[in-house]
Amino acid sequence: METYPEKYDVIVVGAGPAGLMAGITACQRGASVLILEKKEVAGKKLLLTGHGRCNITNMRIPDNFQEAYYENSRFLTSALRNYEPTDVRNFFKSMNVPTHEEENGRVFPDSEKAQDVRDALVEKFKELGGRLLTKQAVLSFTPADSEERAFRVVTFNKVYFGSAVILCTGGVSFPATGSEGDGYGLAASCAHEVTPLYPALAPLFLTGFTEPDKSDKDDCGSEYSLAGVTIPDIGAWIWADGKESEKVRGELLFTHQGVSGPVAMYLSRYLPNADHLYSNMRIFLVLDHVPGVTMDEAEKQLLAAMQADPNRHMKRLLCETFRLREKMAELVLTEDKAAHDVTKLERKKIIETLKGTRLPIAERTPMDVAYVTRGGVNVKQVDPKTMESKLMKGLYFAGEILDVDGISGGYNLQCAWSTGFTAGLYAGSSVTQAEEH
Ligand SMILES: Cc1cc2nc3c(=O)[nH]c(=O)nc-3n(C[C@H](O)[C@H](O)[C@H](O)COP(=O)(O)OP(=O)(O)OC[C@H]3O[C@@H](n4cnc5c(N)ncnc54)[C@H](O)[C@@H]3O)c2cc1C
Incomplete structure (x- = not known):
């Protein structure tokens, strides 16, 4: 039976993309590296990325x-400089996983298989002499004391010693992949603050969009009939108890439960945690159906159309004037009257709704369907140049455990690669340099 030494230069907790990249980089600096992974295989979430194609x-x-990394983007400046998208592509190419670029800068492996990405990382790590142990959930760790000069890293059946530890346990979204938020407790055990956690890159569940009871014929007129409709260019924001999120513009897809697509995914991180806002209908997705047109311009255009054809019904006029889909015009109008029957006040109301249709959000999207977690280890307590804790020497962080989240399009994996590389580089170098002296 193979026996493993229990003392390593670097112990990485979590074998997701950040952990594997950190482990590889630390090995390349000459460090002995152990990765402890709680699931039975490495990179379970990585296998799901890009619908199995891995963006x-x-x-x-x-x-x-x-713009891509929201309010904590500056924290990533050094890490992204250390390891850029071209470095990622060259690295995978060197491991026989060539990549290509698609629309909006998105990069995928030519094989279109996330599994090739995961397998290449695992093979590379092992080829460099790293040890990867699966089914080894880290339960706790204690800082290096002056006698052992190493962290004690405890799993259910073993204790390992590492001169440096890199926490790469991911967030709390898609917990079946192993990312269940363990790392937050580990970080908190050494005084690190964890900022509030929210689902991000998730669909929005809207009131009235649940699957209708098929036996109830009257239900066919509900918002549910929008399911499957895609709007290529719409403006949107979240209104929560009087506070408005940033406004975005892009594609929106209606589903059986609400909305998905780039706009919904982008806005989902702004959903507040307070349950009462949902139960009291104090939170809305607001849609601007004509984002390129001001309120005044829209009113002028509608008035001109109404005057040109006063017998025409408003639904038709809205569809023709603003190139609205019929179902969208139905969302804007409370009643489909002929233009000559519409009062000035009603016209103004129609324009207001056209520029701001409020759809109540039914509930906060559950974490298990969010692609990413917003929030995490407070980046103010982490050195952005090295990913080392400012509170505890020898402790590093990388990947989604940090309070950094990116937009959709390969940004979250790039964050994992860059922070993983940086943490591995400095953790690996610090211990090997210390040994040389
Ligand atoms: C369905 C889906 C599709 C996605 N598609 C894309 C995409 O195409 N492009 C993109 O950029 N991003 C995508 N993402 C986001 C991206 O996958 C994550 O941001 C990325 O995986 C984070 O990497 P990580 O290494 O920090 O964490 P994770 O990938 O979550 O890995 C953390 C690892 O730590 C392990 N672990 C947790 N706790 C412990 C413990 N106590 N002890 C030992 N091990 C532990 C977990 O089992 C897991 O293997 C997608 C996410 C999902 C859910």
């Missing part, structure tokens, strides 16, 4: 990184 990075980085 590995995005070539628009770093030009758009400030």
